[in-house]
Amino acid sequence: MTPVHWAFIHQTDGADPGRDSRTVVIGGCRVELVAVGTHDQAVPVARDLAARGVQLIELCGGFGAVWTARVIEAVEGRVPVGAVTYGAESLAGLRAVFP
Template identity: 50%
Template sequence: MALTAWGFIYTAPGSDPDHETVVETPDCRTVFVGVDHPEQAIPAAHRLVANGAQLIELCGGFGPIWTARVIEAIGGAVPVGAVAYGTEAIDQVHAIFA
């Protein structure tokens, strides 16, 4: 089975989780959803799965706890992955969110 639809959920202050940005190529549809608070990722993930997403990726701001909560909330319906930053980026990431 080829990947034809997936979603990316990211955190950004002031984001409206009901707003989606869609990028389509001839072979794949990607849906980006911004959330203001991590708990908003759960209904967003449900919506992505209901609309045919074959996998979901979460931005690094979710961390392992919220990644696990999203996986549990959707019952493992699709794979859920999370962006991670290496130790070389710790100072830079901290500066952004400090």
């Protein structure tokens, strides 16, 4: 079954998840987009999203193993949680975006 309700949580300095979130529906898929200012803000956000029926959560913004694990713990196995990573071939491009 293809997920029809998923979430994308990304870390952006100065973001407030109460203010900086949107829901987009594309092709029958409901996507929750939530910006958090700090990685720790993702924990209660993920817990709330899981409680509201999100079927999977993607993290982006340097969450690393520690914060990804904390988000996984927060959703208590109710939904899969993934984290965006970049391979070595992308490092030059990342340095250009984040000098």
